[in-house]
Amino acid sequence: MDGMIDGGWGFVWAAYGITWAVLLGYLVTLVLPGRLSPPGS
Amino acid sequence: MTRVFAMTLTILRKDLLVEWRARAQAVALLGFAAVVLLLFSFAVGPDSTMLAKHAGGYLWLALLLASTLLLGRSLQTEVETDALEALLLAPVPPAALFYGKALANAGLLVMVALVAVPVDLAITGAGIVENPVLLALIVVLGAAGIAAPGTFYAALTARIDGRQLLLPLLLFPLVVPALLASVKATSLVMTGDPMEQLPGWIALLVCFDAIYWSLCGLLFEKVVDG
Amino acid sequence: MSSATQRRVFLVAALLVAAVALGVISMGGIGENLVYFWTPAQVHENASKAVGATIRMGGVVQADSVDWQPDTQALTFTVGESAVDTATPITVHAQSAPPQMFREGIGVVVEGTMTDAGTFRADKVMVKHSNEYRAPTDGMAPADLYATVEEL
């Protein structure tokens, strides 16, 4: 119907993009130098 | 077993007595609840139908905000004077300590509600409540639902530096189910119950009270031991 | 009772109370009374209470009832108890663009109030998707997939 709120790929990309960005970003914070091993060891 | 009950009542009486001796603070608490209600009505503006519709929500938010002040003080005397260790050495069973304090806090909260309910009804114009007994029951159940987890978290945060911030942060998400049930039930009593949901919400409130009062009493021992 | 026995009794009793309460919440019929929305039939039953109060109504959009005017944003449709409901359909007026999934035969929840004229004035139109996920097939009747609302 004309003028309807259209779903479509924009919403899909947003959902997947945010999810992957957050999960990868979270992974990066965990493997930063000094976090998995005490500094100086 | 009777000894535990006796201890619970002793703690309850002690806390209420302490509260009575410092009654200026209790009066300030009543004033606080009233001011919060006034602020809500300012925020919403003069839309009277809107105000009346949300009277139940304002009442419980005012009680919740007042409870954080009340609960923050609940164990402060004991912690500051190191009386907590003395009480536990006495020995007061941790469960008796918890139930005594939680009952005292619930009682004080009901007392705040005694002032807050008329103020709320007057400000929001929600009108005369047809069934005051039912409203009283909901207030008592809701106060119990805030007091048990509140006392529990007050003890948990009693010696943490950021406790003024931490207590509400921990408490608010936890009491949401009880608060939701209280607000719904209160609104239904005040504005009518077309969908006949009141018994369901009260039953839900009773169940959450049972969970809070049993689980918090059980875990309280660990909290005061630390 | 010795102190150790007392503690054990308390432990068991407290866990029992918590478990029973949780059980009543999840198994007991409490939820049946807490309604997120009324069906059209329930709106009819409670016609006097539904006027003026904010209520939600859930149902199925009736066939050939949708009228959407893109220029005035006026949306009119009829909601019934099931896909073909001859007894209780209620006409809904809304002032908003319908969502993508909105179509005849789909489950919807509308939020608003009943007017004196017996129509529903909706502030919000939400589409209720069931837990069915299907690949599209030729000649498929969409209404077949939306059983959730009808079951209520």
Added chain:
Amino acid sequence: MKSPLAIVGLIFVVLGMLATAAGHWIGLFVAPPEAMMGDVGRILYVHVPTAWAALIFFMVAFVAAIGSLWSGWRGFDAATTGAVEVGTVLTFLLLIQGSIWARPTWNTWWTWDPRLTTSAVLAAAFGVVLLMRRLIDQPAKRQMATAVATIIAFVDVPVVYFSVKWWASLHQQASTRASMDSVMGLPLGVAALGMLVMGTGLMLLRTKVELVRLAHEADAPELPPTAAPLRLDDPAGGDPTLDEAT
């Protein structure tokens, strides 16, 4: 990086990410669009695995918290932290994905539906546990507080799970094999498995990070008590050993 926990964690993360990516690939480019929702229905393949994984990690956190409270072992404390943090991250993602999905399908970003409300409460309740950890200096007290707050926050998990059953809800009921075409079940299953493995890897890494931090803290020279009032208990140890008296 030599620790076996970190290596296993990294392997899990890599395997999990590969599986999740494969599931998402099938869901996005191979599976057909959903009959009613069209392409927006593809959010299913990321939303549902996130929800399952989040609930499972909260369950792990609950078990670890009971172990932590019962045994006092530092490893349980670190595992509780890891599980709570991964679960909280996933729950926040869940809320964002759900909101994006709700806009085109329900025509609203957010509604006070039971499932949505309880999920938001869940995110807040567990998020605060992590916040609280930062504010407590005494290790023993922090371990106890974390475990206790996690156990209590977990009470909300069944509420979330049952919320769609208790109230007539806008949110759909849980999907079953019967309510879904197999062509959609495959990417969903692969992505869910991947999400679970990835989450486990992240949880292991976070646990290792926490263990390193706790060990570092234990090795550090004890600070003299600050201007705090004189107490019976040792300010550094935080264990007044008064509990046996009761």
